[in-house]
Amino acid sequence: MLKKNFHRFFGRILDTHNDHHGSFSPSQIFSSSFTHSKPFKTYSKNNLFQHKGSENELQHDHTPSEMHLNNNMNHSNHLNYSSSNSQHDDSNIFSSSTLDNKNSSITTSKKNLIGLTLQELIDTLSESIPSITPHKATRIFSHMYTQGQTSFHDMKVTITKREMDELSEKFEIRYPMSVCAETISSLDKTRKYLFDLHEDERKVEGVVMHFPEKERITMCVSSQVGCSMNCSFCHTGSQKLERNLTAAEIVGQVMLAKQKYHNFPLHAYSLPIQTEKDREKRRNYNENAVSNVISVPDQMERITHIVFMGQGEPLYNHKNVFKAVKILNEQHGLNISRKRIGISTCGVVPIMRRVVTELGVDLLISLHATYNDLRDVLVPINKTYPLEHLFETLREMILNKELDRKVTFEYVMLRGVNDSISEAHRLVELVKGITCAFHLIEFNTWPGAPYECSTSETIDAFGAVLRNAGIRTGVRRSKGKDIQAACGQLKTSEFVKSRRAEQLRRVSAQL
Numbered sequence: 438m439l440k441k442n443f444h445r446f447f448g449r450i451l452d453t454h455n456d457h458h459g460s461f462s463p464s465q466i467f468s469s470s471f472t473h474s475k476p477f478k479t480y481s482k483n484n485l486f487q488h489k490g491s492e493n494e495l496q497h498d499h500t501p502s503e504m505h506l507n508n509n510m511n512h513s514n515h516l517n518y519s520s521s522n523s524q525h526d527d528s529n530i531f532s533s534s535t536l537d538n539k540n541s542s543i544t545t546s547k548k549n550l551i552g553l554t555l556q557e558l559i560d561t562l563s564e565s566i567p568s569i570t571p572h573k574a575t576r577i578f579s580h581m582y583t584q585g586q587t588s589f590h591d592m593k594v595t596i597t598k599r600e601m602d603e604l605s606e607k608f609e610i611r612y613p614m615s616v617c618a619e620t621i622s623s624l625d626k627t628r629k630y631l632f633d634l635h636e637d638e639r640k641v642e643g644v645v646m647h648f649p650e651k652e653r654i655t656m657c658v659s660s661q662v663g664c665s666m667n668c669s670f671c672h673t674g675s676q677k678l679e680r681n682l683t684a685a686e687i688v689g690q691v692m693l694a695k696q697k698y699h700n701f702p703l704h705a706y707s708l709p710i711q712t713e714k715d716r717e718k719r720r721n722y723n724e725n726a727v728s729n730v731i732s733v734p735d736q737m738e739r740i741t742h743i744v745f746m747g748q749g750e751p752l753y754n755h756k757n758v759f760k761a762v763k764i765l766n767e768q769h770g771l772n773i774s775r776k777r778i779g780i781s782t783c784g785v786v787p788i789m790r791r792v793v794t795e796l797g798v799d800l801l802i803s804l805h806a807t808y809n810d811l812r813d814v815l816v817p818i819n820k821t822y823p824l825e826h827l828f829e830t831l832r833e834m835i836l837n838k839e840l841d842r843k844v845t846f847e848y849v850m851l852r853g854v855n856d857s858i859s860e861a862h863r864l865v866e867l868v869k870g871i872t873c874a875f876h877l878i879e880f881n882t883w884p885g886a887p888y889e890c891s892t893s894e895t896i897d898a899f900g901a902v903l904r905n906a907g908i909r910t911g912v913r914r915s916k917g918k919d920i921q922a923a924c925g926q927l928k929t930s931e932f933v934k935s936r937r938a939e940q941l942r943r944v945s946a947q948l
Contacts, residue, residue: 547607547608548608548609549608549609549610549611549685550577550581550608550609550610551581551610551611551612551613551685551689551692552613552683552684552685552686552689552760552761553764554763554764554767555574555575555578555764555767558574558577558578559571559575559578561608562574562577562608565607565608566603566604568597568600569600569604573594573595573596573600575769576594576595577589577592577594577604578767578769578770579769579770580592580593580594582692582764582767582769582770582771583701583769583770583771583772584701585692585695585701586610587611587612588610589601589604589605589608589610590605612685612689612692612693613634613635613683613685613686614632614634614635614641614690614693615632615633615635615693616630616631616632616693616697617631617632617633617640618631619697620920621920622916622918622919622920623919624918625646625647625916626647627644627646627647627920628644628645628697629643630642630643630644630645630690630693630694630697632689632690632693634682634686636683636686637680639662639679639680640662641659641662641682641686641690641747641748642659643656643657643658643659643694644656644657644747644916645657645694645698645740646916647738647916653741653742654698654738654739654740654741654742655740655742655743655744656690656691656694656740656742656743656744657744657745657746657747658687658690658743658744658745658747659682659687659690659747659748660745660747660748660749660750660751660754660757660758661678661679661680661681661682661748661749661750661753661754662678662679662680662681662682662748662749663677663678663679663748663749664676664678664748664749664750665678666750666817666818667817668805668816668817669814669815669887669888670805670815670849670851670880670886670888672883672886673748673749676748681749681753681754681757682749682754682757684757684758684761687757687758687761688761688764688765691740691743691765691771694740695739695740698738698740700739700740741773741777742777742778742779743773743777744778744779744780744781744801745780745781746779746781746801750782750783750785750818751780751781752782752788752789752792753785755785758780759795759796762778762780762796763796765778766778766796775796775797775798776798778796778798778799779798779799779800779801780792780796780798780799780800780801781801781803782800782801783803783816783818784802784818784819784822784827785818786822786826786827786830789802789830790830790834790839790840793834793839793840793842794839799842799845800844800845801844801845801846801847801876802827802844802845802847803847804846804847804848805847805848805849805855806819807824807855807860807863807864807867808863809823809825811854811855812824815851815854828867828868828871831844832870835871835872840872842872843872843873843909844871844872845873845874845875845876846868846873846874846875846876847875847876847878848864848876848878849878850877850878850879850890850891850895850896850899851880851888851890851891852888852889852890852891852892852895853889854888856891856895856896856899858898858899858902860899861898861899861902861903862902864902864903865902865903865906865908868908873908873909874908874909875900875903875908875909875910875911876912876913877896877899877900877911877912877913879912879913879914879915881915881918896912897912900912
């Protein structure tokens, strides 16, 4: 009876809406596009391009995500349906907006300046308002990213009132997401942020990790909603890819996290703490804060490093990731050194070398195995780019003097799978002639995980073999494991599913 009334209820909505706006999918009822945009244009399987693996093909109009997704359609049994496609078959789950956000559900006549590189911002402003010189545009960019300002009228820039009003009429400075949840680890101060994307109300996570022994705070950012890599040891890989993040959404993660850490001068008590009086002021501020506000981090706790190790394969969204890196690195903005930015990849060989040649940031490669049969299971992209192809490319880069810094290999330690001493010796042979370092990663379990973490003794013995061969090796201890924020544990589809279920319950209660 409830099911019958449910369909009768939505039938009335469909009939009413179709009379005025045309037909649409019932699934749009629970998306922001229901009230703001036209029905989504969908891709069928036949329209998705096959991933051939050449660099030229990866630069065409269709993104690597679209091409690689077609290859992974046959492996859907390893993936959990996310909330956006849980009620549909594979042929209709990817719309033009779910891959590259081409259809916006938020309509505005103002152009958002967040996500533009400095040169793009200069060109955009000067084209629209000729009196805005490159110097003035640079100052605006600087105020956006060094002070976190989002209002033109608050900026101390030498421009006329007319120019200020015209800027406010034509442009806006708006972060394309907001922090809807913040979780703090009781073990190591790791903070996990759940971001609500304004474009389509999807969710993505970012993590801020503290390394006091290294005097650094590193933020792990996401590049996609979900992931198409399907790595068998990674919880994130079980969330089907929904779409790429834009450059603004990637940069927005960093900006919002820095706001939470009061890294901008505009915030209260933002000056460096130098005296006991300053510390007393901050303590009083924390004590007087409302109950739902988490205590303000010490101002000396500044986010210093950025790693692309969150949700998604960064190089399957390389256009937006590269643009975001340039914004983060811009000296008139956040000015995060290239040496403090790292991009981790499963081994997308055609684009991998561009990380070094174009960006000059640290390249990290998820290796996890020493022979193809095992890596095919752990990291399925190995079927497209096997180990021979991967290491041949690295040696070519060294030969061509494109790679003048060390490569970091990541190796998750799985008990009884890839942690034997013989595997360690094979690694030594595999990387011979390559200046590199190894991060041995403790496996972080998750519900239904098919693996267990190697013992501490095994990890130490494994690392000793690499160190004795002269390879710099460290063990990446888990950060935020108690809040599901450690490496391989990020997944937002479960949160979205529960939210959709709550929406259905509320609608059913009204019938």
